[in-house]
Amino acid sequence: xxxxxxxxxxxxxxxxxxxxxxxxxxxxxxxxxxxxxxxxxxxxxxxxxxxxxxxxxxxxxxxxxxxxxxxxxxxxxxxxxxxxxxxxxxxxxxxxxxxxxxxxxxxxxxxxxxxxxx
Numbered sequence: 132x133x134x135x136x137x138x139x140x141x142x143x144x145x146x147x148x149x150x151x152x153x154x155x156x157x158x159x160x161x162x163x164x165x166x167x168x169x170x171x172x173x174x175x176x177x178x179x180x181x182x183x184x185x186x187x188x189x190x191x192x193x194x195x196x197x198x199x200x201x202x203x204x205x206x207x208x209x210x211x212x213x214x215x216x217x218x219x220x221x222x223x224x225x226x227x228x229x230x231x232x233x234x235x236x237x238x239x240x241x242x243x244x245x246x247x248x249x
Contacts, residue, residue: 132238135162136249137170138217144170146249148242155190163196171202181205183215224248 133153137144147166151157171178180202182188197204207215227248228235235241 132241134221134245135166136217136220137166138220139174143249146246148245150238150242153185153187155187155192158187158190159192159196163193163200163202167202168200171200179203179205181207181215181217183207183218 133149133151135144135147135149144166147162149157149161167180171180180197182204184207187193224245228241228244231244235244
């Protein structure tokens with residue numbers, strides 16, 4: 132299961148939960164094309180996209196897509212999740228899910244819990 136959520140000063144995007152293994156093609160087709168491109172359009176030229184060094188994020192087709200859409204990416208050094216603000220959000224989300232009673236016992240319940248906590 133893969134989750135996409137975005138944060139910006141004082142606000143956040145909807146949380147998108149994908150029940151497939153993330154690949155470069157899926158990341159491009161679903162995340163970049165359907166969400167990031169539109170969000171960038173709404174934010175304007177000052178938009179700066181930040182992701183991490185996960186393998187699907189660094190695929191050549193992803194780089195090509197970002198370049199073709201004129202989306203500026205902020206690069207992060209490898210193994211530096213403490214610098215990436217969204218990693219703190221994911222940690223908090225995980226902690227909230229872990230304290231749920233009863234805990235999620237299947238993917239459908241986990242998906243609902245993630246969306247509720249977001």
